[in-house]
Amino acid sequence: DGGITQSPKYLFRKEGQNVTLSCEQNLNHDAMYWYRQDPGQGLRLIYYSQIVNDFQKGDIAEGYSVSREKKESFPLTVTSAQKNPTAFYLCASSIVRGRIGQPQHFGDGTRLSIL
Amino acid sequence: AQKVTQAQTEISVVEKEDVTLDCVYETRDTTYYLFWYKQPPSGELVFLIRRNSFDEQNEISGRYSWNFQKSTSSFNFTITASQVVDSAVYFCALSGLIIQGAQKLVFGQGTRLTINP
Numbered sequence: 637d638g639g640i641t642q643s644p645k646y647l648f649r650k651e652g653q654n655v656t657l658s659c660e661q662n663l664n665h666d667a668m669y670w671y672r673q674d675p676g677q678g679l680r681l682i683y684y685s686q687i688v689n690d691f692q693k694g695d696i697a698e699g700y701s702v703s704r705e706k707k708e709s710f711p712l713t714v715t716s717a718q719k720n721p722t723a724f725y726l727c728a729s730s731i732v733r734g735r736i737g738q739p740q741h742f743g744d745g746t747r748l749s750i751l
Numbered sequence: 752a753q754k755v756t757q758a759q760t761e762i763s764v765v766e767k768e769d770v771t772l773d774c775v776y777e778t779r780d781t782t783y784y785l786f787w788y789k790q791p792p793s794g795e796l797v798f799l800i801r802r803n804s805f806d807e808q809n810e811i812s813g814r815y816s817w818n819f820q821k822s823t824s825s826f827n828f829t830i831t832a833s834q835v836v837d838s839a840v841y842f843c844a845l846s847g848l849i850i851q852g853a854q855k856l857v858f859g860q861g862t863r864l865t866i867n868p
Contacts, residue, residue: 669852676760678842678858686853694855726796730854737784737803737846740856742796747805 638663639704640743642727647748649714649721657712657746659727666732668710669740672696682725685710686732714748722750753778755845757859764833764868772828772862774843780804783847785819785826786856790840802826833866840864 640661648654661668667686671679681694685704699718706708710729714721724747728740754777764770776785787799800810802819808819814831830837843859 669853669856678757678859678860679757679856681855684853684855687785690851722792726794728796732853737801738854739786739798739801740796740854742788745794747794 640729640741642725642726642743642746644746645744647746648751652714652716654713655748656729657710657714657725659710659743660708661710661727661729661741661743662708663729663741664707665729665741666707667730668704669728669730670694670700670702670710670712671699671726671728673726673745682712690728692695705726721748723748753780753845753847753857755843755857755859757841757843757862759862760860761863763865763867766835767832769829769831770864772830772841772843774826774828776824776826776843776845777857778845778847780847783845786844786846787817787826787828788842788844790842790861792839793847796842799828799859827840830864831833835866835868838864838866 669684670682673679678744680696683702685691690742726745727743730740731738756775758798774852780857783804785802788796816829840861842861844856846854846856
């Protein structure tokens with residue numbers, strides 16, 4: 637079945653360590669997104685990408701980095717510069733070409749905690 | 752700036768009761784889209800409905816219905832005859848004009864709905 641796969645489901649980070657969250661989609665969607673969810677809060681956009689080799693900062697990009705080398709993949713790196721990384725991270729994708737208002741489809745999320 | 756407000760942080764009802772989740776939005780765009788998503792305990796967001804700013808017809812899908820009122824900038828969601836499986840966090844979201852093709856969604860804070868047997 638088509639969908640979005642995020643891995644790992646749980647991730648622990650040590651002080652000063654960079655960690656990478658994986659997001660893969662087989663929906664043939666053009667755009668991909670990374671969101672952060674904190675308890676009792678809505679989702680906040682970290683980065684998004686419309687097309688391969690192109691990505692844009694969202695509202696809370698500081699301390700994060702991304703790459704988009706393949707259409708199917710949009711990994712997110714949480715760097716040591718992100719001082720409060722504990723959160724639930726959700727990846728999403730959507731159709732873009734010629735269509736607006738298409739819903740985003742989400743993965744199951746990765747829960748990141750500090751050791 | 753765009754903003755979505757879900758004033759109800761948590762709602763708890765007994766099974767079979769009707770429940771309405773409120774969503775109020777702010778935008779200066781004339782063309783925009785509103786969404787509702789469900790987040791069950793497993794974590795993924797499940798798309799429920801999309802409504803564009805030019806279509807104010809209410810919509811019903813089984814036990815779910817949505818009331819879009821531009822005059823009050825609201826897009827409320829009603830579950831009729833609630834069931835325990837409806838327990839989840841529900842998010843309302845807003846999307847305006849496309850920026851470079853990708854669609855930036857602005858989410859409300861979410862409403863945690865608990866249906867008690």
